[in-house]
Amino acid sequence: MPQIENIKQVSDVVWEIPTSHKPGMLVPARIYATKKLLDAMDAGVFEQVTNLACLPGIVRYAYAMADAHWGYGFPIGGVAAFDTETGVISPGGVGFDINCGMRLIRTNLSFPEVKPKIKELVDLMFRLVPAGVGVKGALRISDSQFDEVMKFGVKWCAENDLAWEDDPSHVEEGGYIKGADPSKVSRQARSRGIDQLGTLGSGNHYLEIQVVDPARFFDHALGKHFGIVEEDQVVVMVHCGSRGFGHQVGSDYLRVFDGAMKRYGIAVRDRELACAPFASKEGKDYYGAMVCAANMAFTNRQVIVQKVREAFSQVFHRDAEALDMHLVYDVCHNVAKVERHSYDGKSAEVLVHRKGATRSFGPGHPDIPASYRSVGQPVIIGGSMETGSYLLVGTSKAMEETFGSTAHGSGRTMSRTQAKREVRGADLQRRMLERGIYVKSATMEGLAEEAGMAYKDISEVVETMDAAGISKKVVALRPVGNIKG
Amino acid sequence: MPFRYLPDIALADVAFEAESGSVDGLFEACAQAVSDIMVDPATLRVGTAREVGVTSDDLDTLLYDFLTQLIVLKDVDSLLFREASVRVAPDQRSLVATMRGEPIDRERHGLRNDVKAVTMHMFGVKREAGLWKATVVLDI
Numbered sequence: 001m002p003q004i005e006n007i008k009q010v011s012d013v014v015w016e017i018p019t020s021h022k023p024g025m026l027v028p029a030r031i032y033a034t035k036k037l038l039d040a041m042d043a044g045v046f047e048q049v050t051n052l053a054c055l056p057g058i059v060r061y062a063y064a065m066a067d068a069h070w071g072y073g074f075p076i077g078g079v080a081a082f083d084t085e086t087g088v089i090s091p092g093g094v095g096f097d098i099n100c101g102m103r104l105i106r107t108n109l110s111f112p113e114v115k116p117k118i119k120e121l122v123d124l125m126f127r128l129v130p131a132g133v134g135v136k137g138a139l140r141i142s143d144s145q146f147d148e149v150m151k152f153g154v155k156w157c158a159e160n161d162l163a164w165e166d167d168p169s170h171v172e173e174g175g176y177i178k179g180a181d182p183s184k185v186s187r188q189a190r191s192r193g194i195d196q197l198g199t200l201g202s203g204n205h206y207l208e209i210q211v212v213d214p215a216r217f218f219d220h221a222l223g224k225h226f227g228i229v230e231e232d233q234v235v236v237m238v239h240c241g242s243r244g245f246g247h248q249v250g251s252d253y254l255r256v257f258d259g260a261m262k263r264y265g266i267a268v269r270d271r272e273l274a275c276a277p278f279a280s281k282e283g284k285d286y287y288g289a290m291v292c293a294a295n296m297a298f299t300n301r302q303v304i305v306q307k308v309r310e311a312f313s314q315v316f317h318r319d320a321e322a323l324d325m326h327l328v329y330d331v332c333h334n335v336a337k338v339e340r341h342s343y344d345g346k347s348a349e350v351l352v353h354r355k356g357a358t359r360s361f362g363p364g365h366p367d368i369p370a371s372y373r374s375v376g377q378p379v380i381i382g383g384s385m386e387t388g389s390y391l392l393v394g395t396s397k398a399m400e401e402t403f404g405s406t407a408h409g410s411g412r413t414m415s416r417t418q419a420k421r422e423v424r425g426a427d428l429q430r431r432m433l434e435r436g437i438y439v440k441s442a443t444m445e446g447l448a449e450e451a452g453m454a455y456k457d458i459s460e461v462v463e464t465m466d467a468a469g470i471s472k473k474v475v476a477l478r479p480v481g482n483i484k485g
Numbered sequence: 486m487p488f489r490y491l492p493d494i495a496l497a498d499v500a501f502e503a504e505s506g507s508v509d510g511l512f513e514a515c516a517q518a519v520s521d522i523m524v525d526p527a528t529l530r531v532g533t534a535r536e537v538g539v540t541s542d543d544l545d546t547l548l549y550d551f552l553t554q555l556i557v558l559k560d561v562d563s564l565l566f567r568e569a570s571v572r573v574a575p576d577q578r579s580l581v582a583t584m585r586g587e588p589i590d591r592e593r594h595g596l597r598n599d600v601k602a603v604t605m606h607m608f609g610v611k612r613e614a615g616l617w618k619a620t621v622v623l624d625i
Contacts (some may be wrong), residue, residue, distance in 0.1 A: 096602035202599030271605035298574030417492035
């Protein structure tokens with residue numbers, strides 16, 4: 001860690017950089033990390049989280065979660081809430097992969113049943129869920145149907161035999177965010193996205209078969225609430241987003257905002273932080289288009305899940321219903337949403353940007369599905385393909401401290417170039433197989449870039465969030481089969 | 486190579502720096518870098534030519550829009566390019582490029598990472614010691 005002037009320790013896992021650190025900071029920055037994680041954070045995190053604290057209308061704090069690393073504009077693992085009347089909206093605060101997120105599906109299969117079929121399952125899913133550079137999906141829809149996808153997400157899927165009845169309610173925001181405006185989406189964005197529903201993409205995106213880790217089943221009662229009951233239960237995790245559609249919406253509006261800032265007299269320390277007042281025409285247009293992309297991402301993950309159900313059904317010769325393949329939950333981790341929060345002694349709507357951060361609403365929140373409301377929202381933290389993932393639960397403390405937000409994953413510590421220098425894709429694939437993880441990847445170079453050593457220790461990240469009380473551990477999930485995009 | 490990767494910037498993404506004695510050469514080098522991130526160029530043939538025209542506000546945004554266009558062509562028309570021949574207009578606000586490559590072939594091409602977008606983080610074109618230079622961070 002570089003020397004950070006005036007950084008003060010608030011608790012074992014919370015650090016604060018005061019407004020005196022940098023001219024223009026409107027609020028302090030808060031970093032959730034153990035001393036070990038803090039010391040390992042790259043300089044970009046501190047630079048970017050304090051830049052974030054300078055954006056007009058930001059309230060309380062600019063946050064960096066325990067998985068934070070150097071991103072573009074916002075740090076990855078960044079959270080910022082803005083006053084809806086005086087604050088801004090920033091495409092760079094959402095990221096290009098709008099509503100990149102995680103989905104967890106349970107099964108009633110045990111690992112001994114699945115183990116002999118892992119290769120068959122992964123190979124079949126690899127065929128059914130296209131992954132890699134420039135892939136197109138099997139689902140063909142018209143322009144007007146794509147409008148419905150943009151507006152109604154998983155609700156549209158439920159009306160078109162692409163979802164089970166209880167799927168929409170087990171997706172953040174009930175399967176679609178309100179306020180989509182397809183007229184604010186460019187022709188080019190439509191062209192990039194219309195053929196991509198049901199595709200995984202590339203980079204760190206994956207589709208993974210996982211097993212409950214019995215040694216790290218922390219809360220059986222909560223697990224039961226989420227349908228995770230057995231110590232060798234098999235689940236499936238999906239990590240992907242809005243594909244080229246969201247990427248183009250982000251690119252289009254970054255250009256619009258880059259020009260608009262002069263008109264609104266806004267100066268930023270990084271062009272990627274380009275922003276405009278949320279209440280402005282540009283701000284409203286971007287929000288309407290961003291919601292379209294967020295709803296497309298929910299739909300993309302839904303179409304993938306239908307393919308996963310199809311694959312399991314085919315391999316185990318049973319209906320997916322008989323395999324109890326219900327959705328545990330679906331969370332966004334790149335998004336900006338209007339939410340009501342209590343802060344500074346008042347309750348108000350704020351625009352919460354989460355870039356590489358997960359919503360973590362606590363018990364009783366009306367936006368949590370009825371079946372989970374008494375315990376809190378499931379929080380899905382995806383790890384590297386070697387080290388596994390976690391299911392956690394949202395807390396009241398997150399509502400009090402972080403606008404209902406927590407971390408999203410491991411966070412990288414090594415560049416893609418360095419990872420490729422350290423390991424060859426084929427060697428990694430063989431090594432993982434020896435450890436009981438069968439991996440199939442669209443690219444061997446890409447596989448090497450996603451090696452576990454390129455990431456922080458996810459357990460340290462999760463322990464930090466648990467110790468901070470902004471999400472609580474439920475169960476660790478160990479990978480046994482992985483498709484890497 | 487007329488570009489070099491900057492591995493310590495934006496860890497989850499890919500940054501590069503390109504340089505050339507001319508603006509046209511700089512744009513060609515940046516196009517080559519974007520392509521190199523997505524595919525091993527040695528596995529690409531140059532069977533398909535595509536004309537790309539871009540008009541923009543200034544030289545910076547012209548480069549941003551040009552590189553974005555190449556990413557769009559990868560998604561919409563499944564085209565990857567090995568060679569670029571770029572002519573930037575004297576006012577530096579428009580260009581015409583001839584891109585040569587071929588449609589994606591998953592069996593034959595050494596595919597790498599899908600580039601999502603060109604970011605504005607550290608983005609810029611400048612002239613230094615007689616050379617045109619650009620820094621680009623791509624979202625992966």
